Amino acid sequence: MTRGLCEVRLTRRYAATPAEVWAALTDPDSIGRWLARAIEVDLAPRGALELAMPGDARITASVREVEPERVLELDWIYAGEDSSVVRFELAPDGDGTLLVLDHRRIDEPLGMSYISRWTAALARFANELQRS
């Protein structure tokens, strides 16, 4: 799949083993401290996650893919907005762990791959506006 621009991708390195990062990533008490207050956390395949954000907004998520210490991919709905996909990937990196977070807007490779063209088209459009 072509990676489009309609995607947030962040990479972090943590000085801990994949098992430790995974535990902090998925333990309900830990989730409450780093992500949002956990109302429900079931990270089995097809399990569900419900989180409470400050100011009453809810995040509901369901598990698309889970492989402990390696992958967690969720369908993600924040306060009723369109569904998106959040994926965490862990990989050992020397004595630490690399985490890649990928949050993409729509789960359609076709739609995704054209966002960058669309952006390029609009950049040209903006230039055009300045010229006229």
Place this chain on the structure above:
Amino acid sequence: MNALQALADPTRRRIVELLAERERSAGELAAQFQTSRPGVSRHLRVLREHGLVQAREDGQRRMYSLDPAPLAELDDWLERYRSFWANRLDALDTEIRRRRRADPAPD
């Protein structure tokens, strides 16, 4: 269908690219495609319904141009989540350290 899904169609993407160059009439656009003129009009209607294209009357002709608003929305979405996750991943680092202190790994 949202604005971005509207762009999954190759003819509509080509229309957007043509309009990115400059404003054009429906006839001018239709000349670029094998598709029938009504077919092109139908695509233009979909693009207008999704706010990607706007039209204005110019005498007998209707001129079409791009509307950048949907992309601005997309930028907002990206920016919002970029900062959301950047903060959360820093907090995850703090949490990993906290758990280590509470339960040191044997070595």
